[in-house]
Amino acid sequence: MIRISFDEIKCTVKRILEMRKVDADDAEILSGIIANNSLDGVYTHGINRFPRIVSNLESGVIDASVEVTLTSAAGSMECWDGHYGIGAINAFKCMRRAIELASQYGIGLVALRHNNHWLRGGTYGLQAAENGFVGICWSNTMPNMPVWGGKKPNIGNNPLIISVPRSDGRHFVFDSALSQFSYGKLEECRLKGVQLPFYGGFDNNDELTTDPAVIEKNGRLLPIGYWKGSGLSIALDLVATILSDGNSVTEVGRLGNEKGLTQVMIVIDPCRLNSKEHIDHITATILDDIDESDSGVHYPGERMWQTRRENEELGIPIIESVWNEVLGFL
Amino acid sequence: MIRISFDEIKCTVKRILEMRKVDADDAEILSGIIANNSLDGVYTHGINRFPRIVSNLESGVIDASVEVTLTSAAGSMECWDGHYGIGAINAFKCMRRAIELASQYGIGLVALRHNNHWLRGGTYGLQAAENGFVGICWSNTMPNMPVWGGKKPNIGNNPLIISVPRSDGRHFVFDSALSQFSYGKLEECRLKGVQLPFYGGFDNNDELTTDPAVIEKNGRLLPIGYWKGSGLSIALDLVATILSDGNSVTEVGRLGNEKGLTQVMIVIDPCRLNSKEHIDHITATILDDIDESDSGVHYPGERMWQTRRENEELGIPIIESVWNEVLGFL
Numbered sequence: 001m002i003r004i005s006f007d008e009i010k011c012t013v014k015r016i017l018e019m020r021k022v023d024a025d026d027a028e029i030l031s032g033i034i035a036n037n038s039l040d041g042v043y044t045h046g047i048n049r050f051p052r053i054v055s056n057l058e059s060g061v062i063d064a065s066v067e068v069t070l071t072s073a074a075g076s077m078e079c080w081d082g083h084y085g086i087g088a089i090n091a092f093k094c095m096r097r098a099i100e101l102a103s104q105y106g107i108g109l110v111a112l113r114h115n116n117h118w119l120r121g122g123t124y125g126l127q128a129a130e131n132g133f134v135g136i137c138w139s140n141t142m143p144n145m146p147v148w149g150g151k152k153p154n155i156g157n158n159p160l161i162i163s164v165p166r167s168d169g170r171h172f173v174f175d176s177a178l179s180q181f182s183y184g185k186l187e188e189c190r191l192k193g194v195q196l197p198f199y200g201g202f203d204n205n206d207e208l209t210t211d212p213a214v215i216e217k218n219g220r221l222l223p224i225g226y227w228k229g230s231g232l233s234i235a236l237d238l239v240a241t242i243l244s245d246g247n248s249v250t251e252v253g254r255l256g257n258e259k260g261l262t263q264v265m266i267v268i269d270p271c272r273l274n275s276k277e278h279i280d281h282i283t284a285t286i287l288d289d290i291d292e293s294d295s296g297v298h299y300p301g302e303r304m305w306q307t308r309r310e311n312e313e314l315g316i317p318i319i320e321s322v323w324n325e326v327l328g329f330l
Numbered sequence: 331m332i333r334i335s336f337d338e339i340k341c342t343v344k345r346i347l348e349m350r351k352v353d354a355d356d357a358e359i360l361s362g363i364i365a366n367n368s369l370d371g372v373y374t375h376g377i378n379r380f381p382r383i384v385s386n387l388e389s390g391v392i393d394a395s396v397e398v399t400l401t402s403a404a405g406s407m408e409c410w411d412g413h414y415g416i417g418a419i420n421a422f423k424c425m426r427r428a429i430e431l432a433s434q435y436g437i438g439l440v441a442l443r444h445n446n447h448w449l450r451g452g453t454y455g456l457q458a459a460e461n462g463f464v465g466i467c468w469s470n471t472m473p474n475m476p477v478w479g480g481k482k483p484n485i486g487n488n489p490l491i492i493s494v495p496r497s498d499g500r501h502f503v504f505d506s507a508l509s510q511f512s513y514g515k516l517e518e519c520r521l522k523g524v525q526l527p528f529y530g531g532f533d534n535n536d537e538l539t540t541d542p543a544v545i546e547k548n549g550r551l552l553p554i555g556y557w558k559g560s561g562l563s564i565a566l567d568l569v570a571t572i573l574s575d576g577n578s579v580t581e582v583g584r585l586g587n588e589k590g591l592t593q594v595m596i597v598i599d600p601c602r603l604n605s606k607e608h609i610d611h612i613t614a615t616i617l618d619d620i621d622e623s624d625s626g627v628h629y630p631g632e633r634m635w636q637t638r639r640e641n642e643e644l645g646i647p648i649i650e651s652v653w654n655e656v657l658g659f660l
Contacts, residue, residue, distance in 0.1 A: 134573075274572060279572045
């Protein structure tokens, strides 16, 4: 493990993208997203993922030349089409547009269809919060867990993000997929040879299990809250698909490679109803009340700020072979 | 158990409310909500709950004379104050207003503060769907489960509702509290002498347990998805409180009696982006895909429609002593 500064990562990524014909503005957006994800400790969706993006650009799976376009507009709502371009760039631009709509109307919504993977959902929650807005957004995914009562993966673990801005910059960011554990976590536990800390799915005898290898293989991941997360997953897929006329989870599954996803960004300007100072006070009070009542308790996003501070000071930890692979793209 | 028709329940409830000085329009709204909740099989939030409402009206805990009022407005967002009036009537009126805002702007939001218990959250999801709109709404609650990592109940199981309209009237309604089980379910299992079907909380030795009596007593209910539902609960409380300047979960706890709740209604007009026919087609396809892949699988709201049809035909089942108590209010 080596440590590289945020700036060096961002500049390196940006140069590599520009060398692959990504527009300078787009390269600025994507390099910022990737460097920030690693800065915040979400390494799986930061620099570790970058080699796969480069390979997708080189093979043509992702087309860097397309632009996200407006397909319909109605007051404070708009629908955009990502044309299977670079997912994180399209999502960033749509969140930017949703923020503009919220600035104008108080609340705004952008539905985005035919997009590719947006990397880390929290990016767009943070984007809203950094501009002083509340963000509520979600994406569908490929079918990766069974509906409650089913045995084959046919619903998505559709990540849901809710963010609340704070003036000191330590924004509240809830960012959670609807499966109890991700496939990444299953793999991690299997490689370490440990059981999951809680039930993560069903085994082949329909019994709940903590064995990561079994669940990885049969795909019978548990939704959060069993039937509850299953219903929420369907709800998010439905709303995203009817608003955008995009691909549902089932259709994403048919397309393969988890491409052509559907996303929704809802943005709210809380300062239209309340002063910034008062909102800060309410937020601090709620989070302090929760913190103080028990020790060792964290609010969503809290640990991220600790990691960010540490990585800003010491540099971002990167596996040396990954960094060498990235440098090889130059 | 006896069966009483929807109309008889509604008329009886309405008369009793009017006798207690509830305005005729308000009595019409509330009697409809109560009768519909029982019709849909949500008996705990229907006629079974009515005696408690009457007693609260008579004791002055709920003031029937107050009107919900607008406190601030900004484009497609508004904040209303319920003045500790009848929760379900205030929530119904605010959802009606949010629907008007969505009709005008595409998406609309109403934040409602100082309201009392709205009974069943699904009521407002259905209200949006019956008008052809997508509804996303939630309420906070009194502190009734511990934050993840904590031991004392200090966050709410804040119910979240997402509804999608269908032209045939069989709307999709996801309606779920964020605790794995409700206190009502714990009580039901304890009285029946059975264990919970899945872990429902922690025992006094910090071990997960299916024993309803232990969890009822120590209040250590599990959030759905453990840390995930805990984070989502905090997110919903935060957003509701900063938008409305209402009571947070902690403040509701200080007030006691689960009064002065804070609620949010977000309404989206999907027909501003897509035709009604196309939306129906997408919805049917998604729900059919999920249904067909496995047998015995239900989408949220599906079983409710079966119960509703049965109760429309045969009358609504009511415990005889409850019905006699209700008739005693006349």
